[in-house]
Amino acid sequence: MRLLEVEDLHVEFAARGLDNRVRVARALNGVSFTVDAGEVVGLVGETGAGKSLTALAAMGLLRAPARIPQGSIRFEGQDILAMSDRELEKIRGRRMAMVVQSPLTSLDPLKRIGDQLVRMQRVHGTARGAEARARAEAMLAAVRIPDPARRMQAWPHELSGGMAQRVLIAMALVNEPALVIADEPTTGLDVTVQAQVLDTLRDLVRARNLGALVITHDLGVVAHYCQRVAVMFAGRIVEDGPVAEVFARPAHPYTQALIASTPGRIAQLGYTVTGGTPPDLYDLPSGCLYRDRCPRATTACLAPPPRIALDATHGAACHYAWEAA
Amino acid sequence: MMLDVQNLVHRFPGGVNAVNDVSFSIAAGETLGLVGESGSGKSTIGLLVTRLLAPTGGTILFEGEDITRLPPAALRKLRARLQIVFQDPWGSLNPRMTIGRLLEEPLALHTTLDSAARIAEARRLADRVRLPAASLSRYPHELSGGQLQRVSIARAIANRPKLVVLDEPTSSLDLSVRAGILQLLDELQRETGIAMLFISHDLETVRLVSHRVIVLYLGRIVEQAPAATLFDNPAHPYTQVLLSAHLPPDPAMRLRRHEVTGEIPSPINLPPGCFFAGRCPVALPACTAAPPPAIALEAGHSAACLRIADGTNIIDPVEERA
Amino acid sequence: MSATTLDRVVGTARRSPTFAVGFGIILVFALLAAFADILAPMPPTLSHPYETLKPPGSGPFLLGTDGNGMDVLSRVIHGARYAFGIALPAGAIMAVVGIPLGLIAGWRGGWVDEVLLRVLDVLRAFPTIILALAIVAATGQGFLNVILVVGFLDSPIFARIVRAEVLALRNATFVRAAVAAGNPEWRVLLVHILPNAILGATAQLPLRMAWAVRISATLAFIGIGVQAPAPEWGAMIRQGAEYVISGEWWVALFPGLALIAMVLGLNLAGDGLSDLLDPKRRATGK
Structure with missing residues (x-):
């Protein structure tokens, strides 16, 4: 079942320059992809490629000065761009949820973990009182937090980074959304912890038939946790397909360069890549945006x-x- | 030996035991990789070795000279030969100095070159690290992360040092930019025979650049070996867990995952035995009694694990999905 | 003015209209102060005994006259001299005393830091105006005294601003990198920390000057410091306050407006300056 369908999405920012002229940064230039139920889609790219912006747009979180001059975002058949803030609030945290990068700053420091999970349910009217507490505890167990009954009483500052990230996943999933968007969910975590967090996310996606969009710059995460991948460069998706297929036969020169810059490939092939600066978003060339580096x-x-x-x-x-x- | 570190100990105020009895050496022209997760003490070792921190205990010999307790004036002179590059390229350069002045500074501090000669030398340095000449008149915020890291490297090599500590030099850079920096470091070492201490949490990068690798856990060395040996035949259970958690950027490679449970001990209150014993799937009662000694497996390869004695140190992976 | 200078002025104004407005106000007062003798229609303390308390617009007195028959406009114009006379030297004292103090306290800590913090505690616990009043009253009433008291009273506050900047910079990677490069301590402090710390402090300087102008006017209003008939705005307001009830509002109003404008100008300039001095905005306008 199709959950998220982004089509030809354009996003631009207007900014006032030194000379007082308004210049337009074209941050997204035609992004199209889909996420179905039961699959994990990876959105991969380097700094400034527009990955997080795409996620924010999909959540209906873009605000001025960002503008969407063109394109559509449909979630469960509904047009996200046409929705009012009121309607979006009903969906966000209920039907679609987001897991962000910095777990410790994303939790309310003045509320116990259990209370935050309960509030999340009460706000969306999914459960209240004892039922909500029971579901919160079950959710903590599902994200493999040891001794969930006791952790319900824990304060955010008592959690380690990996633990906090799993609590955030629990918060995102406690209302049983259909779609989870995870923006760099393991960046900054140690490798051993990263594996545990990603395992948790993947198992939940499978068990509950969710759709997940994982935004990352780490090709290892894509290779082992995603079924499909979309590669972004300068606000465009330059390549998309099944993970095994894209890694085995990358067709776009940027994807090829990306894979060739991993240390493992360098060890095999020697240094073959020359990095370059991505195009100026204020002054995009026409034609292929990768042209200058290609x-x-x-x-x-x-x-x-x-x-x-x-x-x-x-x-x-x-x-x-x-x-x- | 270029660098010889014996029984290095560092304790931060507040009782955090960051480095616990670490000994290693680096030969001229060699790159030693230092890997570990957060809290392993790897960055602290980098600061101690360059004497930006004063160690609590142990000795540091640099080119045969004991630099453990060097007075400030002698330390400043030493810095021409002993350099460091930090992780954060955006924060490592004075925002109010031009790139040209930043490159001239180490020359002004350690040479007798006049202004014109320094400018010429700064140009040569910029060219060597492949910075466009126009960038000399720019300020740090006008350059990209990769370019800034090239500036930091150029500053570090300005006085032809014997040893450079590289503290996560590529960790905050994008993949394609990272490759260019690693290539530059490789070239510099080939040209000048500079020794490097490469600190990183990124296993693939460490494998690529290092001749030898040391694995740290809570400020103690658990294993050291030539790079290929360590990655192909890890002996210490912690090394095995660490390597198995790594996600190679290749979906065709199957993951062999080791499950570990248990809490990481607090560096303020470390257990008397092996620090990993509490999480180790093959721990013995004796492991919690005293720190295990480093046991040599073959030339240059040793690991601090009691299980090595009878060959039961290899842990079985939890079978991974297809 | 060459074309490039003009461009820069226009560019600055566009990047920070706040600064431009504030600076413009200060500039007007500076011109008034510099050319007061030419601009003022008559000497500020020239008394017209038969023309006391004339309303604005009567005869040659554009803004009227006060109780002594002195021209209010001329006195307001000359008052700018007193405002700058306090703002500039007090600001200089703050910078000269506060910057080194803040640098040392922030970098070294130790007893300098302790003393500074305790002095700040005292200043915070005590209303500054009362402290200033007490000291001026005790040490004598000259204008010079007011300058010194205001300057030194505010120096610890300025030092604290510098200290906070230094504390934030002390652990910056580039400072560590400067040490690693082999810089001696004085060079780390003066070349690497000071230029970056001074940034935030410079933007605070006009704000502290505004405070100095305000406090000296307040002192004069209470009757301490500058004495009538000297054309000082605070003293003029005090004198004019007596006539407000009887309907001669202009005596107090015009120096009051001048004081407000001057303080506002300094505050706006200070706010705008913190935007302008941010190096990230300087070259690219991002």
């Missing part, structure tokens, strides 16, 4: 590349997607 760019790349389907599920926005690296 080893195979030609004059054809002056025209914007369409998404070329390599098979039913795998596509890349490159004129030369058919040519292997």
Whole structure:
């Protein structure tokens, strides 16, 4: 079942420059992807690619000066962009939930863990009183927090980073949403803790048939926890497809460069990559945005590349997607 | 030996035992990798070795000279030969100095070059780390993270040091930028034979750049070995757990996961025995009695685990999904 | 004015209209103070015994006259000299005493820090105006005394601002990197910490000057410090206050407006300055 459908999403910011002229940063330039129930989709890219912005837009959280001049976001068939704040509040935390990067600052420091989980349910009218407490405790157990009954009484500052991140996942899932958006859920956690948090998230997605969008810059997370991946560059999705397929046969030169810059590949192939600066969002060139860094760019790349389907599920926005690296 | 550290101990005010009896050495031209999770004391060791912190105990020999208790004036002179690069490229450079002045500073401090010669040398340094010449007149906030880290590296190598400590130099950079920095470090070492202490939590990067690797847990060395040996045949149960938790960026590689439970001991109140014993799936009663000695497995490979004696140190992975 | 200078002025004004307005007000008062002898229609203390308490607009007295028959406009214009006479030297004392004190207290800690913090505690526990009043009353009433008392009373507060900046910078990576590069301690302090710490402090300077102008006017209003008939705004307001009830409002109103404008100008300039001095905004306008 289709949960989230983002189509041709554009987001821009107006900012006043030194010379007092208003300039427009085009942060998202045609982002399209879908998330179905029961799958984990990875959204991967480097700093400034627009990953988090995409997540905020999907949650209906974009505010001025951000503008959405073009595109659509549909969640469970409803148009997110047409909804009022009132309607969005009913959905957020209820049907779609978000897990953010900094767990300790995302919990209310003046409320016990259990009370926060109960409040989350009361606000959305899913459960109250003893029932809500029982569900909160069950949720803590589900995210593998040891001794959940006791942890209900814990204050946020008593939790370790990994524990706090699991509490945030519990908060996100306690109202049994259909879609979870996790923005860098394990960045800053130690590797051993990261594995536990991701296992927790994946098991819950499977057990409850949720859809999940995981935003990350870590290709390892994508490789082992996602079924499908969308690679972002300069506010566009340059390649998307099943994870195994994209890693085995990356079609877009940016995806290829990304994979070739992992230390493991460097050890095999030597240093082959030359990093460059991403294009200026205030002054985007026409045509392919990766052109200036691309080893195979030609004059054809002056025209914007369409998404070329390599098979039913795998596509890349490159004129030369058919040519292997 | 370029650097020889013996029985290094550091305790922070408040009783945090950050480094607990650590000994290691680095040869000229060698890169030693220091890996561990947060709280392993790896960054503290970097600060101690460069004497930005004064150790609580132990000795540090640099090029044969005992620098453990060096007075400030001698320490300043030493800094020409002993350098450090920090993790945060955005915070490591004085925001009110131009890149040119930042590059000239180490030359002004340690050489007798006149202003014109310093400017020429700063240009050469910028060129060496592949910074555009135009960036010399810019301020740090006008450069990207990768470029800033190149500036920090150029500052570190300005006086041709013998040892550079690299404290997570690529951890806050994007993947494609990271590769360029690692390549630069590799080239510099080949050209100048500089020794490096590479501190990182990123196992793949450490494997790529290091000749030898030390694994730290709560400020104590649990295992050290040549890089390939350590990653292919980890002996200490903690090393095995650490490596198995890593997610290789390749979906075709199957994960062999080890489950560990139990709490990490507080560095304020450390147990008397092996620090990992409380979480270790193969711990023996004797493990909690006294710190296990480092046991040599083969040349250059040793691990501090009692189980090695009878070969029962390898832990079985919990079978991973397809 | 060359084209580039003009561009820079316009650019500055656009980046911080707050600063531009504040600076503009200060500039007007500075011109008044500098050319008071030319701009003022008559000497500020020239008495017209038969023309006391004339309303604004009567004869040559644009803003009327006071109880001594002195021209209010001329006195308001000359009052700017007293305002700058207190703001500039008091600001200089604050900077000269407060910056080194704050640097040492923030970097070294120790007894300097302890003493500074205790002095600040005392200042916080005591209404400054009463303290200033007591000291001026005890040490003598000259204008110079007022300057010194106001300057030194505010120095610890300025030192605290510098100290807070230094404390934040002390653990900054670039300061650690400066030590690692082999900088001697004095150079770390003066080259790496001071220019970054002074940023926040500079923006505070106009705010503290505004405080100095206000407090000296208050002292004069109470009758301490500058004495009538000197054309000091606070003293003029005090004198004019007597006539407000009997309907001669202009004697107190115009120096009052001047005081408000001057303090507002300094405050706006201070607020705008903190935006302008942020190096991230300076070059790129981000």
